[in-house]
Amino acid sequence: MPGVASLADIQAIESVPLAQRDLPRSTYEVIARQAAQRPESLALLFFLQASAYRNPVTFTYREMLARIHQTANMFHDLGIGPTDVVSYVLPNLPETYFTFLGGEAAGIVGPVNPLLEPETIGEILRASETRVLVTLAPFPRTDVWEKVASIVDSVPSLHTILQVDLADYLGGLKKLVVHFMRRGQGRERLRARVLDFNRTRARYPADRLVSGREIRPEEIASYFHTGGTTGTPKLAMHTHRNEVFDSWATSTAIGAGPEDRNFLGLPLFHNYGAIAVGLGSWQFGGSLVMATPQGFRGEGVVENLWAILAHYGCTLFSGVPTLFKALLHVPVPPGTDLSRLRGATCGAAPLPVEIARQFQEKTGVRIVEGYGLTEGTSVSSVNPIEGEIRVGSIGLRLPYQEMAIAQVEGERIVRFCGPGETGTVVLRGENVFPGYRDEFYNQGVFLDAGDEGGAWLNTGDLGYQDEDGYFWLTGRQKELIIRGGHNIDPKQIEEPMHRHPAVALAAAVGRPDPRVGEVPVVYVELQPGASATVEELLAFAQEQIGERAAVPKRVYIVDALPLTAVGKVYKPELIRRQVEEVFAEELTRVPGVANHRLQVEPDKRLGMVARVQVTPGPNADPAAVEQGCREALGSYTVHFELTVG
Numbered sequence: 001m002p003g004v005a006s007l008a009d010i011q012a013i014e015s016v017p018l019a020q021r022d023l024p025r026s027t028y029e030v031i032a033r034q035a036a037q038r039p040e041s042l043a044l045l046f047f048l049q050a051s052a053y054r055n056p057v058t059f060t061y062r063e064m065l066a067r068i069h070q071t072a073n074m075f076h077d078l079g080i081g082p083t084d085v086v087s088y089v090l091p092n093l094p095e096t097y098f099t100f101l102g103g104e105a106a107g108i109v110g111p112v113n114p115l116l117e118p119e120t121i122g123e124i125l126r127a128s129e130t131r132v133l134v135t136l137a138p139f140p141r142t143d144v145w146e147k148v149a150s151i152v153d154s155v156p157s158l159h160t161i162l163q164v165d166l167a168d169y170l171g172g173l174k175k176l177v178v179h180f181m182r183r184g185q186g187r188e189r190l191r192a193r194v195l196d197f198n199r200t201r202a203r204y205p206a207d208r209l210v211s212g213r214e215i216r217p218e219e220i221a222s223y224f225h226t227g228g229t230t231g232t233p234k235l236a237m238h239t240h241r242n243e244v245f246d247s248w249a250t251s252t253a254i255g256a257g258p259e260d261r262n263f264l265g266l267p268l269f270h271n272y273g274a275i276a277v278g279l280g281s282w283q284f285g286g287s288l289v290m291a292t293p294q295g296f297r298g299e300g301v302v303e304n305l306w307a308i309l310a311h312y313g314c315t316l317f318s319g320v321p322t323l324f325k326a327l328l329h330v331p332v333p334p335g336t337d338l339s340r341l342r343g344a345t346c347g348a349a350p351l352p353v354e355i356a357r358q359f360q361e362k363t364g365v366r367i368v369e370g371y372g373l374t375e376g377t378s379v380s381s382v383n384p385i386e387g388e389i390r391v392g393s394i395g396l397r398l399p400y401q402e403m404a405i406a407q408v409e410g411e412r413i414v415r416f417c418g419p420g421e422t423g424t425v426v427l428r429g430e431n432v433f434p435g436y437r438d439e440f441y442n443q444g445v446f447l448d449a450g451d452e453g454g455a456w457l458n459t460g461d462l463g464y465q466d467e468d469g470y471f472w473l474t475g476r477q478k479e480l481i482i483r484g485g486h487n488i489d490p491k492q493i494e495e496p497m498h499r500h501p502a503v504a505l506a507a508a509v510g511r512p513d514p515r516v517g518e519v520p521v522v523y524v525e526l527q528p529g530a531s532a533t534v535e536e537l538l539a540f541a542q543e544q545i546g547e548r549a550a551v552p553k554r555v556y557i558v559d560a561l562p563l564t565a566v567g568k569v570y571k572p573e574l575i576r577r578q579v580e581e582v583f584a585e586e587l588t589r590v591p592g593v594a595n596h597r598l599q600v601e602p603d604k605r606l607g608m609v610a611r612v613q614v615t616p617g618p619n620a621d622p623a624a625v626e627q628g629c630r631e632a633l634g635s636y637t638v639h640f641e642l643t644v645g
Contacts, residue, residue, distance in 0.1 A: 003255025071102025354634020
């Protein structure tokens, strides 16, 4: 079916009431419907290594539904009911999806990032009261089991661990070598019983849900964790209605159909990969190509991506800004047939305009940038794949979802903004989550507009909407640091730093980074008379901060932090300093630049803006200098204005 080309197309879709669209009642029903309509069509293809991408393991819709039935029935037999939690700490595998969908058919699923530190994993499992955990068996060059085994006894609700063995995807000599290499591993004495996932699953019926459960759309399907700051992780609750609607509306906007083949390299502990890409592909009978357990991080995946996309005739692939920057250095080999590729979608973090421009120029592939957040299930807006892609914008709202810019006071919307006016981005619709599991975190999340249409979600992002309905982001109220699509709450850094005896005040902000968008840094003001070195404070941060991605890359010891009139740390000034420092470092490396002047200041419409004036050296080519400066600065999401001369 055709995708959206303009706001008028969205309004035309909405001329049919949503209730008449007959959406599936649950994520389980999404697969069950496709298995009934096209049982022998391919649903999922997986290859363990990029070097063997031509030899995938495949599952038809009939086979996939059978695996989901078995997995759900296994969980049911292990005592999982509609309000019980199955968590997984897994890389990208078919079993990850069987756990995700089978777990939601039996109870509630809690995806957990396997890259987190062990204690943080333990905090998430305790907060969700996990009863059954699915994770990896010991395997060479992986530390997932080691992490999990070190903390599972601290989760009082946990009674069963199911191990997925990567060796099941190996054959012959390789499998024997793995068994030899891990002799003696995995013999820890744990309180919970440990079972083999696939051997246990295979014993259960594959033709039905033995529980007889009729899943209601409003029932909770999953807990996706986001950063917490009080020792208790924030668990965002998603209902079946949330996940079904968001994946359906996203697929409708991009015109997905049964002929589509989507490439998945994003992690399945994140809603973008699990819901928008995966469940979205299956909403209309398409297929999903899953590349290696590490996804895009897998050895050889990025280097061979064009060949892989051509081999499978992929029509779409989804990534984050770091992927598209890396692909700029991977030319499309001559003769590679990408004729079926309709485009690439980008989300999770802002995409630098210059990278988008260079990518399309060098590859001929259009990047369709969108926007979403865990509290909105996954996707909330996307550039129209069939219409004008406005580089730098986050596109048009999804069909049937309200999205607006508003002036907000406390927990109330004072008024909605007109075109071009900056305010807070707010959402309302079937994809807006019911709240966090811990009621403490729900303060200020939902806003009252004084109408009878229900509460609006306060995204915490600032932006504006143009005359044609496109949305543009200009900044954040929530001060989140977004590192490669991963949200880091500054308090995750500041609170541990305040435990250092020499620290009086700490303030964490994002430092622009050409690879992951932002990396965390922290400014520190010391106690009167106290002393500490940067090296000492960095070592302290590494010990005290439980999430590896949140450990600051740099520590700045300052005499005094900038404060507002009411004594609050004024973080825009710290962000301004970071932009100025990063841009100055980049400009000094550009050949032919004799000197430069930088003026960095906030802008209501564009966020932070750097005004750059460059003077070329006496023998330098001004055009080459300008090109070099644009390439150096264009890898960042910060807006800049360049003058050469």
